[in-house]
Amino acid sequence: MAAISPQPTFDGDILSAPLIHTDRNLLACIEPDYKPFIPGNSLRRMSRVLKMGLAAALKCTADSGLDTPGPIITGTGKGSLQDTEKFIKEIVEYKETALNPTPFIQSTYNSVNGLIALQQKCTAYNNTFVHRGFSFENALLDSIMLIQDGEPHTLTGAFEEITTEHFYIKSRIGFWKNESINSADLCQHLSPGSIAGEGATFFTLTGTPSAHSYAAISGFRMLYKPTKEKLNAALKAMSIQPDLIISGRNGDSNYEHFYKELDSCYPGIPQLGFKHLCGEYDTASAFGLWLAAQIIKTQQIAEQWFPQQQPLTTPVNSILFYNHFYGEQHVMLLLERV
Amino acid sequence: MEELKKKLKEQIIEALNLQDTKPEDIDDNAPLFGEGLGLDSIDSLELMVLLERQYHIKVEDPREGRKILQSVESMAEFIQSKQPA
Numbered sequence: 232m233a234a235i236s237p238q239p240t241f242d243g244d245i246l247s248a249p250l251i252h253t254d255r256n257l258l259a260c261i262e263p264d265y266k267p268f269i270p271g272n273s274l275r276r277m278s279r280v281l282k283m284g285l286a287a288a289l290k291c292t293a294d295s296g297l298d299t300p301g302p303i304i305t306g307t308g309k310g311s312l313q314d315t316e317k318f319i320k321e322i323v324e325y326k327e328t329a330l331n332p333t334p335f336i337q338s339t340y341n342s343v344n345g346l347i348a349l350q351q352k353c354t355a356y357n358n359t360f361v362h363r364g365f366s367f368e369n370a371l372l373d374s375i376m377l378i379q380d381g382e383p384h385t386l387t388g389a390f391e392e393i394t395t396e397h398f399y400i401k402s403r404i405g406f407w408k409n410e411s412i413n414s415a416d417l418c419q420h421l422s423p424g425s426i427a428g429e430g431a432t433f434f435t436l437t438g439t440p441s442a443h444s445y446a447a448i449s450g451f452r453m454l455y456k457p458t459k460e461k462l463n464a465a466l467k468a469m470s471i472q473p474d475l476i477i478s479g480r481n482g483d484s485n486y487e488h489f490y491k492e493l494d495s496c497y498p499g500i501p502q503l504g505f506k507h508l509c510g511e512y513d514t515a516s517a518f519g520l521w522l523a524a525q526i527i528k529t530q531q532i533a534e535q536w537f538p539q540q541q542p543l544t545t546p547v548n549s550i551l552f553y554n555h556f557y558g559e560q561h562v563m564l565l566l567e568r569v
Numbered sequence: 570m571e572e573l574k575k576k577l578k579e580q581i582i583e584a585l586n587l588q589d590t591k592p593e594d595i596d597d598n599a600p601l602f603g604e605g606l607g608l609d610s611i612d613s614l615e616l617m618v619l620l621e622r623q624y625h626i627k628v629e630d631p632r633e634g635r636k637i638l639q640s641v642e643s644m645a646e647f648i649q650s651k652q653p654a
Contacts, residue, residue, distance in 0.1 A: 275585065275586040331618050332618075336611070
């Protein structure tokens with residue numbers, strides 16, 4: 232697996248990486264040097280999220296030890312916003328004439344998938360899901376079904392970017408906090424709205440564990456706008472006693488009651504929030520899953536990212552992951568050690 | 570003509586985001602596609618848009634476009650031929 236995020240997750244040792252925080256209510260990705268992954272002649276045409284998506288996918292494939300990725304399945308809520316905005320602005324500026332083809336081509340949601348397939352010369356199944364807060368989850372579900380149908384492995388991921396324009400539009404409908412906060416204190420700072428984020432995260436999923444495996448997905452449930460009772464029952468059905476919980480708690484007082492429900496289902500289980508690391512976005516679950524898989528594989532929690540968390544004293548054999556996107560799309564996953 | 574070619578090279582570099590390429594690196598007569606700058610079919614569309622936006626010249630016939638976009642020299646000649654006398 233591989234992740235490009237607002238934290239130094241792409242290169243080096245994450246256990247010693249510093250916590251990157253901001254008071255701008257927007258956590259932007261740390262972009263790597265793309266040249267080792269993407270030829271210069273291709274790089275010049277690509278916009279930001281395309282580069283992030285492609286580099287994360289290529290690193291993930293290399294990390295898995297596989298030669299080719301097989302089926303490529305991704306999720307994105309918004310795709311390449313930079314290209315979409317450029318294309319729309321040019322439509323207005325040039326009165327629907329003399330439009331550059333590149334932003335139009337790259338503004339389509341499946342352009343990251345296309346680039347991965349072209350670069351890897353991969354002609355297998357290729358699909359991109361665009362379902363707001365369920366985009367990554369549907370990509371994951373499709374991948375699991377493919378594996379159950381006999382595919383040996385899939386390349387599954389998500390990518391999202393935030394732009395100045397999009398940040399402004401979402402701020403007008405209450406997505407972000409009105410007051411500036413230190414992102415490091417996000418989970419403790421309860422008020423309406425959260426902070427914006429972005430990221431590109433990829434996983435190689437296999438039907439059978441290998442030496443490269445991080446964790447096993449042993450439970451997966453999606454719920455759309457559940458009632459309190461339905462959510463409670465679904466959360467309780469996920470696990471009897473997970474060793475750790477990773478939740479999408481994001482400091483948004485409008486939807487905190489869902490996380491309170493989680494607390495009530497699993498009292499006393501250590502819990503980590505991850506949105507202070509990556510911010511809130513449609514496919515933030517992918518980053519949360521990446522973090523959970525890292526913890527279960529290394530059996531360590533990056534202390535600088537979670538200063539209030541006590542070091543682990545007992546093995547983490549299972550992690551319950553729960554996230555929701557503005558109260559509508561809810562996902563819960565159970566990860567187990569392999 | 571020399572001034573036009575210099576300006577055209579700068580515009581090509583900007584439109585196609587040719588990182589690490591300077592106007593003096595582009596030979597007037599070197600082919601833009603395949604060898605030379607190694608441009609591709611999407612770049613040819615971008616260059617058509619450049620001609621339309623910067624010089625208000627619309628290339629209607631794709632066969633004509635192939636000749637026009639052969640090199641900086643051929644592009645400059647075409648632009649000059651379309652300028653009012």
